[in-house]
Amino acid sequence: MKVDFIIVGHGLASVAVVEHLRKHNSSFVVFSDENPNSSSKVAAGLYNPVTGRKMKQTWLADQLFPYLEEFYGDLEKSLNAEFLHKKAIYRPFLSLEDQNDWMAKQNTDNYFIKKTFTQSQYPKFIADDFGGLLLNRSGFLDVKEMLDQHKEKLIEDGQFINEKLEYEKLEVKENQIFYNDIESEKIIFCDGPLSHNPFFDWLPTAPVKGEILHIKMGETLPEDVIFNRGVFLVKNPQHDYYRVGATYEWKNLDYEPTEKAKKQLTDKLDDLLNVNYTIVDQVAGIRPASKDRRPLIGNHPERKNVFIFNGLGTKGVSLAPYFACQFVNSIFNLEKLNDEVNINRYYPLYSS
Structure with a gap:
């Protein structure tokens, strides 16, 4: 079998990469041994543009959140499935001081704040004596349902191999990669947090x-x-x-x-x-997370046909679509990869 890409792993990262490769009419095969405890399988899939105790807008929210809804919406249509659930997030104020802080900020232009309440809205269900914030562009992805439907489509198209890829069997040459009876031009590792990948074990991960x-x-x-x-x-x-x-x-x-x-x-x-x-x-x-809390994406320092798309951390649902688009475009020299996610920031740690 000859393909353009071997993809290792089948989680949020892999799905996003695969679907953007489709847009370039690239051929591929996905290897996965289906770990039932993977973060993608057990995650609640929440996406929330305003987080933390101080409720700050998340990194690159203006770019990430519109794109994720478009991406997963299109994927639902192509798979004839439902897994993206757009819902407002209600975050109760903790105290009168918390409420006052937000009332002072309410004139600021924040697209993601739908409404501010100063009185309890759901007293039957939760403790929200001081009201709270209602957020836009939020909801959750039923990750397991998405992965199951996506895997079914890959199997139907002969693009899924249900086994763990063994690194020692890979033969990586300058313009070709061989694995058993598969010949590929490139390989992309989306293989999770504890894979002990010998090509990228020098990266400073923090699972x-x-x-x-x-x-x-x-x-x-x-x-x-x-x-x-x-x-x-x-x-x-x-x-x-x-x-x-x-x-x-x-x-x-x-x-x-x-x-x-x-x-x-x-x-x-x-x-x-x-x-x-x-x-x-x-x-x-x-x-799978990194020490600087930014994704680990890009090209191996020496092997120009070996790539990684990993380290999405706790915000994989929102990060995967946007950066998969940018990453795949960068492979085809159509776009520059964001410096904050590019693994070239860690090249000094690499020794051949």
């Missing part, structure tokens, strides 16, 4: 373990809004439970749920919710 609770409630929360303060609450569209998350752990990088994380999440959930709930499950995944 992050995250845990999420699945809960059921006697009350059904409003369908048109996502609550987010300390933790987020996202209804799973395929089941009757809500996802609650997420935690951040940089040391114990395994896939085992912990009591520590459960307590962190339930403490914050108890502060937010005014209704009773039951925990039905707890899941863990590991996010």
